[in-house]
Amino acid sequence: MNIKILGNGGGVNDGLPYNSFVVDETLLCETPPDIMLSINKNQIDLSSIQTIYISHLHGDHLFGLPFLILSAFFSNDETGTEFSFEIIGPDGLEKMCENLVVSAFTSKHPCIKWMKEFCTFLEISEVSKPTLVDGFETSIFKLDHLIDTYGFSLAREDRSIDFAYVADTRWCESLHRLLAQKPQVVLIDLNGVDNDPEPVHPSMSDLKEKAIPITGEITTYYGTHLKKEFKSTISCVKCAKPGTEINV
Ligand SMILES: [Zn+2]
Ligand SMILES: [Zn+2]
Incomplete structure (x- = not known):
């Protein structure tokens, strides 16, 4: 499996491209403003x-x-390539996507019709079992964020987890359960800092004090959704950077 990091910034950051990545060239995770x-x-x-x-x-x-929909719509026209996307996310996703595309380009723009024809929407919960990447079993887990937020893990037939994505979350029970399975690679929101008045995101201290004691050296963590890039002094923790490719 190949994971390519496109961006590593959180909602507020010091000029980083926003958090997104691609798995095996077929799965795009997150569509931030840039x-x-x-x-x-x-x-x-x-x-x-x-x-x-x-x-x-x-x-x-x-x-x-x-902007992704607009690009696909025009590329379709120009190149005749058949674009189509299955868009997967929490409850309310389809309505929100429609509202966004209409707000951006008005309901008169033909890209909205294109989206309705060529995009399917799947709204998930923690019991959903969507196929995100061919050949891997997906598990969805609920995170502890301000609104419904889901991470996922990808496992081979022997059920060992190759890769997990932990989106915006506080330290929570489902994160603990995930780490107990010792995934090979975890891409994790690392937006928290030690002096956060109220913790909303995990921090490096959470990794050191809570995560690594569970996984030992088996799991490699890539921090993303950052305020700013960091230099890690721990061998199993790395800073995800745009262009980084992780092969599992
Ligand atoms: Zn975020
Ligand atoms: Zn968020």
Whole structure:
């Protein structure tokens, strides 16, 4: 499995491209405001994307969708390539996507009709079992964020978890349960800092004090959704950077 990081910034950051990544060239995770910039900078072929995963309906994870739809709509016209996306995310996703595309380009723009024809929507909960990447079993888990937010893990037939994505969350029980299975690679929201007045996101201290004691050296953590990039002094913790490719 190949994971390519497109962006590593959180909702507020010091100029980083916003959090998004691609798995096996077919699954795009998150469509933040600058998604088309990230897709082009990282030479991702939009026509190879089949599935789009949105962890939750905050703008730093979704507000680039109208521009992605617009690009697909025009590319379809110009090249005759058949774009179509299955868009997966929490309750309210379809309505929100429609509202966004209409707000961006008005209901008169033909890209809204294109979206309705060529995009399917799947609204998930923690019991859903969508196929995100061919050959891997997906598990969805609920995170502890301000609104409904879901992470996922991808496992092979022997059920060992190759990769897990932990989107915006506080430290929570489902994160503990995930880590007890010792995934090989975890891409995790690391937006928290030690002096946060009220913790909303995990911090490096959470990794050191809570996560690594569970997983030992088996799991490699890539921090994303950052305020700013960091230099890690721990061998199993790395800073996810745009262009980083992780092969599991
Ligand atoms: Zn966020
Ligand atoms: Zn959020």
